[in-house]
Amino acid sequence: MAVVNMREMLHEAQQGGYAVGAFNILDYNSLRAVVDAAAELAAPVIIQTSVKTVQFWGYKPLIQWYGQLAGGAAVPVAIHLDHCKDLKVIRNCIDHGWTSVMIDASSKPFAENLALTRQVVEMAAPKGITVEAEMGAIVGVEDDIHVKEQEAHLADAEEACRFCSEVSLDCFAPAIGTAHGVYKGEPKIAFDRLEEIARRTGLPLALHGGTGLSDEVFQRCISLGCAKVNISTQLKYAHIDGFVEYHREHEAEYNPLKNLAAQYERLKAGVAKDIVLFGSAGTA
Numbered sequence: 001m002a003v004v005n006m007r008e009m010l011h012e013a014q015q016g017g018y019a020v021g022a023f024n025i026l027d028y029n030s031l032r033a034v035v036d037a038a039a040e041l042a043a044p045v046i047i048q049t050s051v052k053t054v055q056f057w058g059y060k061p062l063i064q065w066y067g068q069l070a071g072g073a074a075v076p077v078a079i080h081l082d083h084c085k086d087l088k089v090i091r092n093c094i095d096h097g098w099t100s101v102m103i104d105a106s107s108k109p110f111a112e113n114l115a116l117t118r119q120v121v122e123m124a125a126p127k128g129i130t131v132e133a134e135m136g137a138i139v140g141v142e143d144d145i146h147v148k149e150q151e152a153h154l155a156d157a158e159e160a161c162r163f164c165s166e167v168s169l170d171c172f173a174p175a176i177g178t179a180h181g182v183y184k185g186e187p188k189i190a191f192d193r194l195e196e197i198a199r200r201t202g203l204p205l206a207l208h209g210g211t212g213l214s215d216e217v218f219q220r221c222i223s224l225g226c227a228k229v230n231i232s233t234q235l236k237y238a239h240i241d242g243f244v245e246y247h248r249e250h251e252a253e254y255n256p257l258k259n260l261a262a263q264y265e266r267l268k269a270g271v272a273k274d275i276v277l278f279g280s281a282g283t284a
């Protein structure tokens, strides 16, 4: 019974001052790499998929892979749907066996975000499915937002507290200055706001846009209340680089299983490094 929701693992992380890694997998090989890295390090782990990945493979194949790999793991594994705006997709994931979902209605005004988030909690809670919601705008680095503009996208502490007191969440993702993609410079993170939101909501916070942050920034965010750290871009790079670099080094060889093995090793090594950095190794 290794498949669980996020509630207990995030609560324990919050109490223990560490974070659980939430890794965006792309296929069977990347799923296997994440589960194996977590199992070898005795760490709880969150496997998440973007809506695009769910649509690419379909609900059934994905949940069957999850069941095979996560179901047999010796560590707790949560199966989470990352950023989703579509209630139909959320409903389908819940019906197929996902144990956790994220409703991202952060582009909507406060009341609408709250109403949609409540609808998802009403769908999920009776089935023991955990829910993450977002406030503010976690932008992509490619959006090229200037610092002044960025300030306007951050979650407001007062509003965040009001939001979290009006709906029962398991994890909250306030925009605090991180972005999705590959950072061009050092991102400007609103640590004070992060600390205030964590303290006043009492909820485990999710740190989005994790790829590319320095070890110090990770550790500071975790110490201030981020109990879930999302890693996606890093896996995209490892997925392609692991495969392609093997080919570059063995140009005459056309044995894809060897490329896949190299890809698996590259993915697993990166995930293992993150798990150690986030402090969750040995906690399962």
Ligand SMILES: [Zn+2]
Binding pocket: 083, 138, 180, 208, 209, 230
């Ligand atoms: Zn995100």
